[in-house]
Amino acid sequence: MKTKSKTIYKRPNQKSKFFDLLTTVDHKKIGIMYLYTGFVFFLVGGLEALLIRIHLAQAESTFLSAAEYNSLFTVHGFTMVFLFFMAVNSGFGNYLVPLMIGARDVAFPRMNALSYWIYFFGAVFIHSTLFIGNTAPPEGGYLSEESNLFSNAVAGGWFLYQPNAGIQFSPGTATDIGVIGIIFLGVASLISAINLTVTTFNLRAKGLTLMKLPVYVWMTQVVSFLLIFSLPFITIALFTVVVDRQFGGNFYNVAMGGDPILWQHLFWLFGHPEVYILILPVFGMISEIIPVFSRKPIFGYATLVFAGFAIGFIGFGVWAHHMFSSSIQSLAQAGFGAATMIIAIPTGIKIFNWIATLWFGKRNLNVAMLFSIAFIINFVIGGVSGVLHAVVPSDWQQTDTYFIIGHFHYVLVGGGLFGIFAGIYYWFPHVFGKKLDEKIGKIHFWILFLGLHLTFLPQHWLGLQGMVRRTWWYDKGMNIEFWNLISTIGSLIILISVLVFILNWIYSKRMGEDTEFDPWDGRTLEWSTPLPPPEYNFYDIPKVKTKDEFWYRKYSVDKEDRSISKGNHTEIKKYTLATTLMDTSHIHLPSNSLFPFITGLALPFLGWSLIFRGSFTAVVLLLIGVLTLFIGIFGWTLEPENE
Amino acid sequence: MTQKRQIWRYLFLFLFLLSCIENAPMDSLDAQGPYAREINNLFWPILYVGYTIFGIVLVLLILGLFVFDDKTGKEPKNIEGSNLLEIIWTLVPIIIIVSIAIPTVKVTRDLLKTPENAIEIEVIGQQWWFDFYYADQQISSPNLLVIPKNQDISLKMTSKDVIHSFWVPKLNGKRYMVPNVDTYLNIKAEKEGLYWSQCGEFCGLSHAKMRARVLVVSNEEYKSWLLNQTLAYETNTNEGSSIYDGQLVFLNAGCTQCHEIKGFNESNEALLGPDLTHFASRPMFAGSSLKLTRENLESWLVDPPIVKPGSYMPKLKLTEIEISQLIDFLMELR
């Protein structure tokens, strides 16, 4: 396929841009599609959070009914964790990992497209719970008002504790949609995890040994291992729920001897590695951004990588700290409390390594750097409040209260979201060839920083004053209106900051400052491509000699161990830009394929056929689903590989 | 608490909990019992440790950014790492963690031990109200747990439907109430008063309105309360009074299917609704989400699912007069 493409999107031989999106197997385009879809769901999740916060602004408010409130916080949980955060992480992973290791694409391009389409249709399937599923009061209970848009969505909290999310206490089909939707998303993450692992291990450029890999690639690798080994737990757990709800199983049927604590074990065995799956890629991004903007290599590379693996490994041994107030014996509680505290050590190592990178560096406080530093501050606050309830006795007071909500929002929003915005500001030029505007960026940063602390710091105090988690109603007598009001104001400020960011995005995409090549004087391989990168990434696969390969191509080191510019920056630029015009016949890229899309399309039909079980539409949906699945898979295998 | 310690604590208190000035009834930091106090005594030092760690990180960050950055015009030194520093910031956190872990294990173990000569009271959680059953007197007091002062109480807890969690913030931490499993929580109060409690674990539509009150009284009052609770209700026989009409409404509106009043409508198997024998002696009703006043009773009896969504008590479609008669009767159930 000889195509000289100036930018990613223009593929002359594709009939239309839209069709190209459906059939693309280019890791960059799939990464961008992940990021766009993830960001759309971020707005949806953010809207849900706003509705919750407005409802909680004053005591005894009737803005939302109980059913609506329960559905809102559940869908908010699903959307933010699975549909936004994991999507954006795998979007960055798909886009950056091949570029950072000097490969032209991931190991299995069509499987990569399949993982996106399964994620996309899983997300569509989960959000169909707003329209199709129906929740009802538990058997025997009565509900006064009629249900509307939100109130018939899945409502059991994002971890669907049994038996409350079982068939007896939340009848109706909404919970099944949530459960089956998560199984689909689990499959999508598993496929992309295997794909990225094989890419990282097998498709590295010549000379790029494992210990020269950028830290971001290592962190994505740890995440892939975590995904591969923790997703089976959630798949099994959700299968037991589907069997219980749809086929009358007795796994959690207490009358028949079922044990609801088994669900908690199964879920949290996936739940805790899951939160490290969310935060480790962000650790990787911060470890890429801080060295570039303090113009010195990352401090303690080996310990940083080792700490990442330590966090991942210990992450499997701490899950019961979510269940301290359950009836597990004191020996197990003390053990898990200690194990949870041990995780603070590698995290501490990572944070001190980042700070040490800052020391004696030539700082350049642009927006990406501001976000990274704010990330460190917020993550330490979140980490400290985490250690506070790793202490088992104080966790008995704090679990299931707003203290926990304050903690994980500090870590996920203060840590994760800030890290992702840092990544967006840093790699935006790489994707679009234009820089995000610094002035609007700074406004966005400071408003978000203010909004975050105003919203989530008071939630720690609300938790200690007895505001229980997931309450749609609190009395005036509880004296906690003041901080709830502050928290709501904070969440409105976060809304403003997100609007400022969208403004910055739209403005910079057209009028942003143009960047042809290496805007930030980068250190890793992905900056050695012309921006935005052509379809084949590298004209010739780079030869890697040292860590931070691209930096040491531009700089040599003097006796005082300071780098001196070789002055060849403009030559490198001219050469790389010239390569886009050269003949690329020797490069052979995988052809587009429609079958990942078709296979992904089959899944919602299979899911809906289970939801409408027993009616004629179920049979029709099942037929459509199985048919599309067969077409997708068999078409895939019969498709000629490299055309 | 020494005076110096007090000032030091209030300094942090002010910094951390500005709103603690007016007393929040569910404030877990205002301990009224030995167990809650033991938890707080463990919480405060670790909070100070957390502050110091955060302070150190903040100071290092600011120094690194504004003081010790590389002022020579040239590129900064390529410092790859230093083993000494790595060892320091691995060992120091280990020491801090160990110094936190040891008291944690100690406090966890002795808080989970069941105290000797404790009164055992059964707590049964069901969808959206708590029932406290005093086994030896065979009386059940929904939504109100009455306990004597300075006396160890061991709560034997279970649930009838989903997982709930019993939590009296001022007396002790929370513990799950798992169906078919007995979990134990021991509480002890040092000061008389009415303490608030709320269900900790999300348990469905009216999770927020599943509350209880713990009334701590002196020993004599406790004994007289127990005695009063064992008395049955003598049915009022003079037809003229509205209480009599209320009794009739109670009988034929179907209340007897779910509620039992000792001396009025005995039933041997366990009923769905709470025991109303001493309904009026309790300050709150409907899962302690409504204060016992005529207006609240009226709004409750007109349409229960509006007040508590998903409630098992249906909308009874009673007329105005029937409701007021029923309320007169219910107010009699001292």
Added chain:
Amino acid sequence: MMFQIKHEKDNSKKYIQIAIFLSIITLFEVALFYTTNFNLPAILIILSFIKFVIVVGFFMNLKFEKKLLKLFFLLGFVLSIPFIFILFLERNII
């Protein structure tokens, strides 16, 4: 383009012998279960573990693969063992 196939020789004889050995173990296992009907599960677990290792080692020829593959497969085991242990601890069976 296809990854070069290393070993050319036809070792179907070897596989048949392994299969025979495996079937002997299965027969022994079932016989064990019947004759004594003892309920000492340890022997049964060891036998099934031996069969497990043989199939993984020879049929899937993990034995002759590179170290990295063995690491990945082993990691799967390591991370599923605490799960079983903790579940039993929680039901205070252990």
Added chain:
Amino acid sequence: MSNFSTTQDHESTGISNQKLAMWLFLSSEVVFFAALISIYLFYKRLFALGDLTPEGLFDIPFTSVTSFVLLMSSLTMVLSHNYYEIKDYEKSKIWIFATAFLGTVFVSGQIYEYTEFIQSGLTISSSIFGTAFFFVTGIHGLHVVIGVVLLIATGSQMGISNSNRIYSLSIESLALYWHCIDIVWIVIFTAVYLIP
């Protein structure tokens, strides 16, 4: 699942992409089945309470025959892979269909066993034992059915075209998948049927 890697034909670790991916998937399957079996063992102490107990219900000789069949299908699979490696595609095709046949024999044995149990009253909702048993053996049975479908698809593809055609799902990963199903059944057979 193509074993085609982007323009580089060198694999940095010397393991072919597809084999590495398959082994990663298998280690995930190991954790999956470990969780599956430990759920069964977790509820094992409750099985004796119901009226239908495992000892009274299981027909050990029949199940051990089906397990033996699955074990032999592992042999035929490895023979098929062996002949494929030495380019004797005719024999390889025969053996792959033999494996598919043994697989279907195993599944039909399983279905027969299910009908027996359902007749004697054990259904998925009759008791905790019923749910756990049908869950564990059902999910494994599902994997075997998928394996048989893939075997037939690959076998038929080998038939249609000439031998040097590179079809996407190579015999090797299919063999690895099939062996994985077999060893998992060995563990399930021991845990579910033999251990009291």
